[in-house]
Amino acid sequence: MSQKLVDLKNKMASVSNIKDTTETMSTVAAAKLARSRAKALSLRAYTKRLRKIALLQSQYTLNNSEAIKKVSPLLIQKRNKAKTVVFMIASDIGMCGSYNGIIGKKTHLFLDEYLKNNKEAEAGVWIKGKRGERYIKTKTPFPILKIAPWSAEGVTMEDALSLVGEMTDLFLNRGIDEIYCAYTKFHGPAKREPMVIRMLPFSLDEGENGHEHHHNFEDWIYEPDLLAILAELVPNYFKIQIFNILLESYASEQGARMMAMEDASERASEKLQEMGIQYNRMRRDLITLDLLGTLSAAAVIEKESASQTGF
Numbered sequence: 001m002s003q004k005l006v007d008l009k010n011k012m013a014s015v016s017n018i019k020d021t022t023e024t025m026s027t028v029a030a031a032k033l034a035r036s037r038a039k040a041l042s043l044r045a046y047t048k049r050l051r052k053i054a055l056l057q058s059q060y061t062l063n064n065s066e067a068i069k070k071v072s073p074l075l076i077q078k079r080n081k082a083k084t085v086v087f088m089i090a091s092d093i094g095m096c097g098s099y100n101g102i103i104g105k106k107t108h109l110f111l112d113e114y115l116k117n118n119k120e121a122e123a124g125v126w127i128k129g130k131r132g133e134r135y136i137k138t139k140t141p142f143p144i145l146k147i148a149p150w151s152a153e154g155v156t157m158e159d160a161l162s163l164v165g166e167m168t169d170l171f172l173n174r175g176i177d178e179i180y181c182a183y184t185k186f187h188g189p190a191k192r193e194p195m196v197i198r199m200l201p202f203s204l205d206e207g208e209n210g211h212e213h214h215h216n217f218e219d220w221i222y223e224p225d226l227l228a229i230l231a232e233l234v235p236n237y238f239k240i241q242i243f244n245i246l247l248e249s250y251a252s253e254q255g256a257r258m259m260a261m262e263d264a265s266e267r268a269s270e271k272l273q274e275m276g277i278q279y280n281r282m283r284r285d286l287i288t289l290d291l292l293g294t295l296s297a298a299a300v301i302e303k304e305s306a307s308q309t310g311f
């Protein structure tokens with residue numbers, strides 16, 4: 001009985017250590033979420049506005065392929081869709097619930113549907129976040145082109161520029177016809193939405209709801225000229241869009257981790273309470289056995305003493 005009591009006490013110490021760890025991770029995730037959430041929400045509004053400006057100023061290039069080429073090679077639509085790559089944004093570390101599994105499944109379903117509609121196409125996955133490798137490698141047939149970790153600081157502009165460089169290199173120099181990005185849009189700590197959007201070829205010909213906007217530009221004056229403005233605006237918007245995607249994914253990851261660790265801490269507390277009750281019962285039973293043993297020994301001694309004295 002005493003050994004069982006010692007074992008239970010050791011288990012309680014282990015659960016208590018786990019609880020301390022999960023509470024610490026939840027606190028750290030909450031702090032990171034507070035910083036990244038404000039950035040993500042503010043940049044989302046900025047990105048939306050920048051897209052609206054680019055859409056408005058690009059309408060007259062819609063039917064002019066030569067003008068589009070002058071603006072940016074990223075706007076050129078390729079006729080064939082032989083090769084496509086999905087950039088999947090996952091996390092470097094676990095303990096964030098089903099965050100990585102959900103975005104992995106979203107990528108898997110998207111590529112299955114894409115290949116179903118484009119039977120001759122080839123597809124691959126480029127992963128940011130080492131935890132995304134497991135799902136793609138074990139549950140999908142798609143090759144992994146590269147796995148890139150997150151920086152220790154979280155989301156940085158250097159990360160965004162690196163991702164921009166990878167995408168443009170694949171699109172312009174390595175024969176990739178379309179590039180998509182699978183990421184998790186942040187709505188709140190308990191609400192996240194996995195999404196897949198097309199990144200390249202870059203499209204400015206549709207509005208928010210897929211409807212074209214038409215404007216009369218006859219009275220507009222541009223300095224230096226519209227093509228020069230768009231040539232600067234398009235790559236800047238592309239960079240901001242990538243940075244926004246990373247911020248949304250990072251905030252979603254921290255929200256998922258905070259919720260998962262809070263849930264783990266709650267379950268650890270419940271387990272500790274159950275084990276505490278069990279420990280007290282075992283201790284009570286052990287004390288009761290010791291008392292019964294002491295009383296029995298006292299009764300035997302008293303009986304032997306009475307038989308020796310004759311009383």
